[in-house]
Amino acid sequence: MAMPWSFSLQVTVPSLKSPTSYNQCSSFNTNVRCQSANEMIQGVEFPSRVGFLGLGIMGSPMALNLLRSGCDITVWNRTKSKCDPLISLGAKYEASPAEVASACNVTFAMLADPESAFDVACGPNGAAKGMAPGKGYVDVSTVDCVTSKSICKHVKDRGGAFLEAPVSGSKKPAEDGQLIFLTAGDKPLYDTVGPLLDIMGKFRLYLGEVGNGAAMKLIVNMIMGSMMATFSEGLLLSEKVGLDPNTLVEVISQSAIGAPMFSVKGPPMVKSQYPTAFPLKHQQKDLRLGLSLAESVSQPVPIAAVANELYKVAKSRGLSEEDFSAVIEALKGS
Amino acid sequence: MAMPWSFSLQVTVPSLKSPTSYNQCSSFNTNVRCQSANEMIQGVEFPSRVGFLGLGIMGSPMALNLLRSGCDITVWNRTKSKCDPLISLGAKYEASPAEVASACNVTFAMLADPESAFDVACGPNGAAKGMAPGKGYVDVSTVDCVTSKSICKHVKDRGGAFLEAPVSGSKKPAEDGQLIFLTAGDKPLYDTVGPLLDIMGKFRLYLGEVGNGAAMKLIVNMIMGSMMATFSEGLLLSEKVGLDPNTLVEVISQSAIGAPMFSVKGPPMVKSQYPTAFPLKHQQKDLRLGLSLAESVSQPVPIAAVANELYKVAKSRGLSEEDFSAVIEALKGS
Amino acid sequence: MAMPWSFSLQVTVPSLKSPTSYNQCSSFNTNVRCQSANEMIQGVEFPSRVGFLGLGIMGSPMALNLLRSGCDITVWNRTKSKCDPLISLGAKYEASPAEVASACNVTFAMLADPESAFDVACGPNGAAKGMAPGKGYVDVSTVDCVTSKSICKHVKDRGGAFLEAPVSGSKKPAEDGQLIFLTAGDKPLYDTVGPLLDIMGKFRLYLGEVGNGAAMKLIVNMIMGSMMATFSEGLLLSEKVGLDPNTLVEVISQSAIGAPMFSVKGPPMVKSQYPTAFPLKHQQKDLRLGLSLAESVSQPVPIAAVANELYKVAKSRGLSEEDFSAVIEALKGS
């Protein structure tokens, strides 16, 4: 399919290891370097100019990884000061999402919630205003399906291509280029930005029509939120009955329920420390959106419903900005 | 420490890889062979005669692994026919738990629930009746702390040593000698049976006083039960919104919440298949016992409380004997 | 305050028993009669022409009560045939909400859900199109606050006055003129339609700005949904342990937790009969809206969250159109 926007990008990705719709590419990260337009190294050519909107906990390290790989990056953030570290490393800056989109071939957006994602894309000076045939917009924020489809429509109305690509993974994987991208939307755009996704992540999936990436992401995060809540119950219970909760973490890691999250988050949780990798308020938002998704298809999800309430308790105790593992506090006496 | 019962066992375990209280020993399994008393191979000497009570889903493969490793095994089961395969492979048989315990140096017991564990140990012809100084009783069943302490008392009243050693792991790990033992009680007995535990398992912990092993096991299984329930929610929701639930399983396996259980159980669950590795009724029992444990120390565990209700729904739908992953049926429409 | 529309209505309500913001008026129902414009009986004058949009389980008996009291009623319903019984009793008919609103001084609307309420008020031939200064729109549907405010804006943009007035009470109270109105919005309109509300109900409250009536209604229904779920648990448990569930209903009626709902719904529930007074799908909708309301202010409501899941289970079992007491089926084995 020859979408107009693909002409100007001249992408070839001969090094892709498999013809399937997803690609494990952690080893790929190490030797890929972004090139200016029309240059080629190792058979990979990137979009000539890449925009990045939203430089928070996730966006900053993602943009940094693109920059370090040699990409020509143009950034924007609501609070401009957050752009400074990247600018000092060579990133360009534009004063609005519209101007970034106008200046770049492909623009990524990583915002904190559906409202922000919508505003940055579709607001008065939103990215859609700068879209045109031949350009692509990749929203890596976690939003609900309705918001994603709405952004898609605004982008397409301007002739641009749209890919939703919510990420699974928090601060550390973002820094390490180990994110997971759950993408859906324009397939040629997916193919084009694949090498960029591979710089930022270790695994990517193409899931078909817009909304599917958002849905998959919400379901994964819904499960994650519930798992963290039940893990919290176990840690507190072990301590109360006189066991060492760190031993519980060790036993779990050896067992069939051993997940990396438990080993990473467990020890600081035992010390009541919650350095923010994934803010609790965002986990609660994702549970809310997941519950709405379930509601829309009348699927009972009682565990997620109760977990969501625990995160709300944690929020009401002032823990919104802490890591989502702080949900354990909701189960402690005062 | 020279406990009376340790005289007759003369155990040395020079090959233990570390001085810590737990031991990773999966590689150990392959070359260990049980010897008759006073013989030594590779510096490891086992109790001369080993009893095994209870030959269900878990007990049979565990006893088989001991037998294959060269142990002198004497078995008993409420339904005698379940002993036949092992007898045909060389195991001895006694007609009651008391007679097994009387004939052996160390007796293992693997029963389905606290009531059975108590009966086999403390009933009219229970194992305690056959205990004496120099003998050890190792209960690898999952029971509550009160039951465990009660069995301990009966064994000690007869002069025997007691170790509670509930296992984490189901049918497959039992067959593969990959169980996890969470032990507590008599430390010298723990040291004595260590090589036997290493034949049946890959990891073992000594947790101090009787009750701690039971508590640790219940907490792990409480978390497991909740995780399976939330995983079920995710699988069903993904399917209802038009995603391939197998893709969800794949995404989870790549993410920070990827636990072996999800990868193993997910694909059959998607096909509504629940071949029994860990019966649902036992998972529900463990949730119940875990909730009681939490109740006893006033620890809120709302996720586990709701998960328990889902397993109860599954039971009321006739799924008690299916694998615990059948809890997903509780979340489906009729 | 002299709103333009109040000129034409000339309302006086001297018989109100108290100057407070609410009014108990069950005895009032019996002798009130609606009059054509400018006529007075017992000091009460009604709006000359009254519209009624939506003739379902609730709307039909409400409109009937107004008609029987002598009001000049004009009706509309999406399915016209539902208007026939009222037309045969003297009601007028118009072909669209806009035409009803255009023909009447005050128009009531009783729709099943927020989407319908919005469509009927603000759609292409919606009531707002027929509004003008001097006219009032009273929405007695149960909707969320956002929908209510949106309808209000559309009505006011046309110069009309708006009152949200969701009702508490189902089929029987609607038939008996025993509803409760939780109103908010335009105070003069509240005063004007008070006598009409008193025909249809026994109790009415004015709660201030638009959104407050919707919020109050949702909270009451959220509690009701949870209460019905817990009552269901008790009925089933009593039966399972060998008690007569009808005796439980009797004991509850004598106790401090005795609510009329239990006495009315209990006996048919024991017989697995759920004649629809308040459809289960609407109760689930109200729980959903209540949960969203709680979400918006970060108030944990774990009981409502779990109750909502039970209603979703009941819906997935095909009970949407049954009475909401059919939620008890969600707790039965298959």
Added chain:
Amino acid sequence: MAMPWSFSLQVTVPSLKSPTSYNQCSSFNTNVRCQSANEMIQGVEFPSRVGFLGLGIMGSPMALNLLRSGCDITVWNRTKSKCDPLISLGAKYEASPAEVASACNVTFAMLADPESAFDVACGPNGAAKGMAPGKGYVDVSTVDCVTSKSICKHVKDRGGAFLEAPVSGSKKPAEDGQLIFLTAGDKPLYDTVGPLLDIMGKFRLYLGEVGNGAAMKLIVNMIMGSMMATFSEGLLLSEKVGLDPNTLVEVISQSAIGAPMFSVKGPPMVKSQYPTAFPLKHQQKDLRLGLSLAESVSQPVPIAAVANELYKVAKSRGLSEEDFSAVIEALKGS
């Protein structure tokens, strides 16, 4: 049926208003007077000597009502000082439950939990020691079925008759003689003590075999605990969205979900006041026992399970001794 003990009691209760198994008797309270043995007033003759064990929040006013009605009362309490007010009004005292039972025809017991109830009845100096043919033991505590049956057995082993008669109602109904008795066990004893129950209560039921009274009580209290939790959710939510929670109490009282408990407890809850009528720790105990009852018959009770967790949270915040309405605190931010 001529039980030995009934000979000495010579009870006739001609004023019973109906031949059914329960009796509404609030008007009865006013003119009944206890008589010494063999005296008759208005056709009612009471057991000559009545014992009362346990003088806490409930026991004290109950014993006081018996005393005021002219009964010959002998009291005992673990902390003797609590007996003093009754002794000063004419009650006798014995130093142990055994001595009270030995001295009286019928002995009532009102203890705080199953453990205390068992100890007082079956311990070293327990009431059972003082039982004999012709004597009756009436346990009005709320206990689980197993405990009740165990006490029954101890009493019967001594030749006594046993009636379990847990009460529904808290401090105020106890003071006002407005309790509800849910009795089961020895029917002749039920008939004998009926007039005494009617002094202390307004309604009594005979439910058959021992265990049924306990079960009925637990189910009622399980529902009550859940209702209080959902009511708490509503009060807090109404306040958070800017409504007056006292208005919510008013609206509820007018609606089909209006229960006396809401009207009584609501206003102090709004003021964060929880004067103890029914201690929170006892409500949590009853939920726990109710959950165990449900567990024993595999009845899912998800609402009760979540409610129980809320009471546990409240306990962990130090509210055990407050009224059970303090569960609302578990839903507030810190």
